[in-house]
Amino acid sequence: MRGTDAETGSTTAEPDDQELIHLAAEGDGAAFGRLAVRLGRRLRSVLFRLGLSEPELEDALQESLVAIWRGAITFRGGSTVATWATRIAINQGLSVIRRRRDTPVAEPFLADRSASSTVEENWERREVGEQVRRAVLSLPEQLRVVVVLREYEDLSYKSIAEILEVPIGTVMSRLHKARSHLRRELAAAL
Amino acid sequence: MFHRHLTLERYELAAEESPERAETLHSEAARCPRCAAAVQEQPLRRLLAAWDGSGQIDRPVPWEAALGRAIAVPTPPPTGSRARLWRPMAALALLAALLVASLVTASASAGPDSPLYGVRGTQDWVRSAVAPEPDRARLETKLANGYLVDARHSAVRDDQHASSASMDRFSYWMDRLRVDIRHAARDERPDIRASLTVTRSLLSDMAAAGFVPTSVARGQTTLMEVEAEFEAESHEGD
Numbered sequence: 146m147r148g149t150d151a152e153t154g155s156t157t158a159e160p161d162d163q164e165l166i167h168l169a170a171e172g173d174g175a176a177f178g179r180l181a182v183r184l185g186r187r188l189r190s191v192l193f194r195l196g197l198s199e200p201e202l203e204d205a206l207q208e209s210l211v212a213i214w215r216g217a218i219t220f221r222g223g224s225t226v227a228t229w230a231t232r233i234a235i236n237q238g239l240s241v242i243r244r245r246r247d248t249p250v251a252e253p254f255l256a257d258r259s260a261s262s263t264v265e266e267n268w269e270r271r272e273v274g275e276q277v278r279r280a281v282l283s284l285p286e287q288l289r290v291v292v293v294l295r296e297y298e299d300l301s302y303k304s305i306a307e308i309l310e311v312p313i314g315t316v317m318s319r320l321h322k323a324r325s326h327l328r329r330e331l332a333a334a335l
Numbered sequence: 336m337f338h339r340h341l342t343l344e345r346y347e348l349a350a351e352e353s354p355e356r357a358e359t360l361h362s363e364a365a366r367c368p369r370c371a372a373a374v375q376e377q378p379l380r381r382l383l384a385a386w387d388g389s390g391q392i393d394r395p396v397p398w399e400a401a402l403g404r405a406i407a408v409p410t411p412p413p414t415g416s417r418a419r420l421w422r423p424m425a426a427l428a429l430l431a432a433l434l435v436a437s438l439v440t441a442s443a444s445a446g447p448d449s450p451l452y453g454v455r456g457t458q459d460w461v462r463s464a465v466a467p468e469p470d471r472a473r474l475e476t477k478l479a480n481g482y483l484v485d486a487r488h489s490a491v492r493d494d495q496h497a498s499s500a501s502m503d504r505f506s507y508w509m510d511r512l513r514v515d516i517r518h519a520a521r522d523e524r525p526d527i528r529a530s531l532t533v534t535r536s537l538l539s540d541m542a543a544a545g546f547v548p549t550s551v552a553r554g555q556t557t558l559m560e561v562e563a564e565f566e567a568e569s570h571e572g573d
Contacts, residue, residue, distance in 0.1 A: 160529075164529075168529070168533060171477060171480075172477075172480065172481050172484055173480060173484065173533050173537075174402050174406075174484040174487060174488065174537070175484075175487075175533060175536050175537045175540060176533060177398065177402060178398045178399065178402070181396050181398035181401070182396050182398065184396075185395075185396030185398070186392060186393070186396075188396075189391065189392045189394065189396075190388065190392045193388045193391050193392055194386075194388065199391060202391065203397070206396070206397070206401075207397060207400060207401045207404065210396075210397075210398055210401035210402075210405070211401050211404050211405040214401065214402060214405040214406075215405055270385060270387075273382070273385040274385040274386045274387055275386075276385075277382060277383055277385050277386040278386045281383070281386065292383075296379070296380050296383050297383070301351050302344075302347070302348045302351060303351070313348065317342070317344040317345065317348060318344075320344050321342055321343075321344050324343070324379060327379060327383070328379065331379075331382060
């Protein structure tokens, strides 16, 4: 991706993730910020789908970003930056879940904002959404993670295997079990 | 004949790795009801999408707060080691060496409020003084950017004193850079150019945010002079 420098008029290359992480490793806070904004949505999404409550999510997200900043200096490029960062976020999220004593907190379901939906459609969508949420959160952690990465983040098997540092066959096996569980739980909705 | 049933996961993996292989599997699956069911379109993903998280997912990323936490001066390592020291003089020498090493390490990130800020300044000056002339410009861009990041961080925390102190040091290294950049090694120029891009970006952010406006404006002027010098040297070398 190339952009035009506003001051000199010359075209400059937009730094890719690898360049940004190396700049961050040298102490460049702005580069870190740009990287964080690029990765932020995925990190938030993963932490949310793992079942963290809102305050837990914000804290885990911050801890993930801190870990990314501090780990930048040791990043060797063995995987993509996004893969490495996602792994960090997942580990943070799972740490939160394991530290918890209670079962996942029932999150207030956020209202649908579609202006064209009827009240009934909204209610039905809420109900189904809540069923799905409970079904996903009822999965054991290992299975939940692969569902989140595959069904919500739309990552390839290879990417998921790299993030979780397991063989592709393990990813397939876990996903198969997870999908079977979800189909049973959501049979009525299906 | 033994037949290994196709699963959706095997089919998806094949589709990712080789569309031709996936097409073959799809054709073969038609001969087995169980396999055929596996490759049919699954409504599961569409159903799972009903769990809407956009309210929590589509939010700004608090990277500045995270950066603030990340670059906070670390707490000193826990004391209490019980090494047995048989020779008091050797023990004192070891302690002195450890203290110096700790000072050097801790001072590298010391902010204006830290008692080690002066040590950091001295350390930076020594590094520049001992660096070979062709390497000095690259070092000075890194030092300048380090102080600029500190200044921005202090400004975000509304610490005007610390921010101004860091900008003073940034200016000092930029002034040195303006002189030394003409002697920069050719193979270091790409790194220097990248660092100057960062400097420009940081200063733009700070100007837009209204942080230490006088210092930032002066910094932008100095940067333009440095860049002009840099480009002039680059063209002469072509």
